Amino acid sequence: MPRYLIPIGGNEEKSANSEIFQEMVALAGGPKARVVIVPTASEDPKDRGRDYQQLFLSFGPEAVDVVHIGERPDAGSEALAEIVSKATLFMFGGGDQLRLSSLIGGTPLHKALLERYQSGSCVIAGTSAGAAVIPEGMIFQNNNFRSFRKGGIEMTKGLGLIHDTIFDTHFVERSRISRLVHAVSTNPAMLGLGIGEDTGLLIEDETTARVIGAGTVIVIDGSAIEINDVGYVENGNPFALTNVIYSVLTPGVVYDLKQRKVIDPGPIAPPPSLIPR
Numbered sequence: 584m585p586r587y588l589i590p591i592g593g594n595e596e597k598s599a600n601s602e603i604f605q606e607m608v609a610l611a612g613g614p615k616a617r618v619v620i621v622p623t624a625s626e627d628p629k630d631r632g633r634d635y636q637q638l639f640l641s642f643g644p645e646a647v648d649v650v651h652i653g654e655r656p657d658a659g660s661e662a663l664a665e666i667v668s669k670a671t672l673f674m675f676g677g678g679d680q681l682r683l684s685s686l687i688g689g690t691p692l693h694k695a696l697l698e699r700y701q702s703g704s705c706v707i708a709g710t711s712a713g714a715a716v717i718p719e720g721m722i723f724q725n726n727n728f729r730s731f732r733k734g735g736i737e738m739t740k741g742l743g744l745i746h747d748t749i750f751d752t753h754f755v756e757r758s759r760i761s762r763l764v765h766a767v768s769t770n771p772a773m774l775g776l777g778i779g780e781d782t783g784l785l786i787e788d789e790t791t792a793r794v795i796g797a798g799t800v801i802v803i804d805g806s807a808i809e810i811n812d813v814g815y816v817e818n819g820n821p822f823a824l825t826n827v828i829y830s831v832l833t834p835g836v837v838y839d840l841k842q843r844k845v846i847d848p849g850p851i852a853p854p855p856s857l858i859p860r
Contacts, residue, residue, distance in 0.1 A: 587610050587785065588786040589709075590776075591603060591796070592780050592781070594756075594780035595781045603795055606795055607674070608672070610785075611644070611671040612672075617648075618672045620647065620674050620676065621649075621674070623652045623675075624675065624712040624713060624716075625678035632651065655686055668695070673696060673707050675708070675710070676711075676713050684741060687716075714778065717745065719746045720773050722736055722751060730765045731765065731821055732819055734819060747772050747773050748776060749773050749776065751766075751775065755779045756780050763775040763801075768811055778798075781798055791837055796834060799831055799833055800831075801831055807828055809825050
């Protein structure tokens with residue numbers, strides 16, 4: 584069975600007309616979907632969980648559960664294990680990604696999610712912080728104005744549902760290019776994906792990624808980097824980086840994460856001379 588990840592850049596449209604939510608529910612089984620929402624990252628998880636629950640219910644799935652994880656033992660409860668064993672869509676809400684990684688990483692819930700995802704039984708989605716925690720590498724703190732200086736970001740390990748990849752969110756709206764470039768500089772094997780607001784990536788089998796929603800996804804590819812002195816300069820000093828490949832993907836574009844190239848350009852606008860008048 585195919586495996587699906589859907590990281591979202593945050594501030595997504597929350598209505599029955601949302602392409603992102605339509606895609607999520609459809610892939611999870613439509614009327615047979617069983618949705619689990621984890622609003623743990625939020626400062627107000629009860630309200631956030633209730634809002635998402637009402638939204639998902641508007642799509643007519645079989646079930647929508649909200650799971651509150653306030654401490655690590657919560658992620659190992661038998662009741663939670665029962666819910667997760669039947670889930671076809673698991674969604675992490677936004678907030679602080681470190682709350683998610685620190686409370687869920689290495690727990691029975693983490694193991695169950697990996698197993699459900701790897702078997703193709705459950706779509707894993709997340710918005711904002713909930714997207715940032717999905718891959719192996721996770722940015723959790725930075726000073727945007729110092730990100731081109733060594734030490735300007737802090738990283739840790741995410742949940743590892745996809746490897747050699749970093750997701751950054753609210754990307755264009757919060758001018759986060761410098762921190763994603765910095766993250767990629769620390770290990771250019773990692774592909775940086777900066778996801779704009781109200782925009783998602785539909786990733787199939789950790790190989791192809793189709794842009795959905797209303798905005799753009801910026802790709803930071805370090806595979807061709809030639810000069811990179813981030814490992815030599817002192818903390819606080821600027822570092823040099825050359826031959827970084829930068830791509831802008833719009834809705835409908837399909838990108839191959841392994842080959843690191845566009846394999847379907849999607850509905851790109853024609854040149855002005857070809858537009859009927």
